[in-house]
């Protein structure tokens with residue numbers, strides 16, 4: 001019991017530290033996305049050369065959409081579970097499944113889905129801040 005409480009405290013402290021330094025979306029982005037899309041979102045992460053398709057430049061999505069950030073499309077692309085495969089295989093992981101696998105372990109199937117959805121919203125919101 002004591003151990004559990006200590007673990008809970010440690011994770012609270014960690015979250016607070018992260019919140020102070022950077023948003024959750026940014027932390028998650030650097031953790032899961034920067035290897036392909038690059039730290040600044042320009043599509044030049046270190047894994048780029050191993051992929052067939054170039055990871056998308058995430059900094060001009062609004063510009064290429066007539067000035068409006070395509071939030072729902074970005075959300076759906078990151079989630080990936082409901083995407084219709086258009087041009088061949090998707091090289092990007094299907095984050096909806098990837099996140100849910102972890103989140104369901106901690107929060108159960110229903111709670112896990114809520115947390116997964118929130119993580120994707122945080123990411124889409126963070127990408128919105130990268131627009132040039």
Ligand code: HEC
Pocket residue numbers: 029032033034035036037047051053054055056058061073074077078089090091092093095123124
């Ligand atoms: C293994 C490399 C890889 C990782 C990791 C990755 N992506 Fe991607 N991503 C791609 C590639 C490649 C594309 C280009 C489209 C495709 O593959 O169909 C893409 C496309 C996208 C698009 C579509 C942009 C558009 O033009 O509409 C978004 C949004 C996106 N990624 C966000 C993310 C986010 C957020 C993460 C982290 C949770 C992430 N990606 C992690 C490789 C990656």
